[in-house]
Amino acid sequence: MTAKTIIVTGASRGLGLAVARDAADLGANVVLFARSAEKLEQEAQAIRDEGGKALAVPGDISLEADCRRLVERTIAHFGRIDALVNNAGIIEPIAPLAEASIETWRQNLLTNVLGPVMLTQAALPYLRQNRGRVINVSSGAATYAIPGWGAYCTAKGALNQFNRVLAVEEEMVTAVAVRPGVVDTEMQAVIREMGAAGMPESAYQRFVRLRDEGDLLPPEAPGGAIAVLALFAPRDWDGEFVAWDEERVQELVRKYATRREG
Numbered sequence: 226m227t228a229k230t231i232i233v234t235g236a237s238r239g240l241g242l243a244v245a246r247d248a249a250d251l252g253a254n255v256v257l258f259a260r261s262a263e264k265l266e267q268e269a270q271a272i273r274d275e276g277g278k279a280l281a282v283p284g285d286i287s288l289e290a291d292c293r294r295l296v297e298r299t300i301a302h303f304g305r306i307d308a309l310v311n312n313a314g315i316i317e318p319i320a321p322l323a324e325a326s327i328e329t330w331r332q333n334l335l336t337n338v339l340g341p342v343m344l345t346q347a348a349l350p351y352l353r354q355n356r357g358r359v360i361n362v363s364s365g366a367a368t369y370a371i372p373g374w375g376a377y378c379t380a381k382g383a384l385n386q387f388n389r390v391l392a393v394e395e396e397m398v399t400a401v402a403v404r405p406g407v408v409d410t411e412m413q414a415v416i417r418e419m420g421a422a423g424m425p426e427s428a429y430q431r432f433v434r435l436r437d438e439g440d441l442l443p444p445e446a447p448g449g450a451i452a453v454l455a456l457f458a459p460r461d462w463d464g465e466f467v468a469w470d471e472e473r474v475q476e477l478v479r480k481y482a483t484r485r486e487g
């Protein structure tokens with residue numbers, strides 16, 4: 226069987242890197258995308274050293290030209306696209322609406338919403354050919370408001386709607402939005418660093434407590450579930466917003482666990 230090719234954005238660290246590694250373990254060709262060119266190449270090389278197939282394409286998801294170049298490089302290298310994981314994201318600005326600069330809102334929405342839209346649009350012709358899947362990495366913040374996270378909550382709510390639009394417009398593509406839980410990544414470090422100034426004390430302390438009490442998830446846990454969804458999500462989940470740890474997702478993870486190497 227021809228190996229599937231998956232693009233993972235925000236694959237230089239955190240959740241995206243865990244998804245990329247796991248997809249490679251599941252036998253997929255992996256394309257890693259993020260701005261940190263050197264780190265990205267190191268991670269792609271590490272996957273190749275383990276016997277996987279990986280290509281690093283550095284770029285900025287908020288730039289349409291970079292999104293198009295990512296698709297072109299993927300096709301030139303692997304010849305197909307079966308899955309796209311829209312994972313790259315930023316939390317900033319962490320500041321009340323009344324104080325945040327509109328420029329920081331613009332960059333948040335460009336990165337978290339328009340980036341996935343631009344990349345999906347560029348990849349659609351290839352995704353259609355293979356009945357491909359788009360996984361939109363969302364958040365609980367799509368469904369409720371956290372004070373100080375105005376741009377992020379707005380962006381993730383919009384991303385969930387984009388996921389539904391994709392489902393109703395693109396018959397040959399399966400779109401699933403995922404809620405990964407609270408994960409021990411640099412994004413959480415930024416929240417702990419900037420939250421004291423930009424969030425109410427009680428909301429901010431919740432995130433400090435999660436770290437102090439060891440309740441942050443390792444990226445590999447939701448990352449493994451997202452890789453499985455990207456490669457095998459059932460067609461009838463099209464347009465849904467799922468949690469990484471809900472039973473039907475974990476059932477799918479168990480089903481494909483045996484395909485991992487090692």
Ligand code: NAP
Nearest residue numbers: 235237239240259260261285286313314407408410411412
């Ligand atoms: P992270 O460690 O900060 O990683 C973010 C990734 O996105 C990095 O690889 C970063 O790489 C990339 N990125 C940021 N801006 C980019 C841009 N303009 N162009 C290309 N790549 C860009 O955060 P994470 O926690 O893994 O976040 C991954 C996803 O999970 C995000 O969508 C986030 O909203 C979601 N999420 C996270 C949590 C959590 O608790 N951590 C909870 C819910 C949802 P470069 O800096 O090298 O570009």
